[in-house]
Amino acid sequence: MDALYFLNSRTRFIRFFYAESSASFSGVKDKIENALPPFDDPPYSEDSEPPYLEEWMDAEAALDVLGVACISMLSDSLKLYFKTLEERVIGFGFENREAPFRGGFVPAYLAALGEILGTDWSDCPVDLALIEQIVLVRNRGQHGEDLTSFHVTHDKATLDKHPRPFFVADSELSALTAEEGSLASLLMPTIKVDGAGLHRALDEVDALASWIEDRLGHAHDWRRRVARPQVEQP
Structure with missing residues (x-):
């Protein structure tokens, strides 16, 4: 079975899905910010907040959820x-x-594959810390924290292992690293998966699978080793 082909098919679909879906939400934000129809004729209001703020915030939240x-x-x-x-x-x-x-599952499979493929992963050009954070963000994203918001934050366990998380807004990361202390010493930063971050993650997963594919020949040697009967020493 060509596992690489089917993985690449999935990552291509994720790119397509994000591009098509995000275009709609980004379009709403752009129309509001530039007073384009149907957001060009706001109703009269004595509130100090800008018109269509709720619609803009919904579009922003939709991008985060996406x-x-x-x-x-x-x-x-x-x-x-x-x-x-x-x-x-x-x-x-x-x-x-x-x-x-x-x-x-990432550390488990990397340990097993490292033995089979004859690598300690130091020669692998892929950002394995980012690979692991993909799974950690997925796990956090499955569990809401607050009825009033769709935002999800990193937890202390993640920050202890990855003090500078990849999926976080630049503004939060800058604020958290501006003074002494770790990220975990302050409020937990919000998980932020924007288009650039998602595509970097997709590229790293594709690169990891390609790198493994290039070393699958080592798996044949591994099979011979494990299949070879052990000769008892006299």
Whole structure:
């Protein structure tokens, strides 16, 4: 089975889905900011807030929700790719599945594949910390925190492991690193998955799968080693 082909098909779809969906929400914001129809004739109001603020904020929130949804699809695609390597391409398993997966499926599969592909991953050009954060953001995004908002924040466990998280607004990251102290010492930063961040994550997942594909020849050597009967020493 060509696992790389099907993973790339999924990442292409995620790019398409985000581009088409975000265009609508960005279009609403642009029309409001430039007073274009149907936002060119605001009703009379004595409020000090700008007209159509609620509609603008809804569009902004929709972009945030869309970004997290796409990261969730990407995380699931990566997990299915690893599972396909395990079950249908290479054919390996875990003696005790619960223990290695306690820290997440990315570290578990990287450890197993490292042995099979003959690498400690130091020669892999992919940002593996970003790969892991894709899954962490997906996990956080599945659980709302506040009825009044769709925003989701990073948690302390994530910040302890990744003090400068990738999926965070530049303004929050700048404020949190401007003075002494760690991110976790302040309010938890909001998860922010914009178009640039999503495409960087997609590129890293594609690059990781391509790199693994180029080393699959090592899997044949691994199969021979594990299949070779052990000769008892006299």
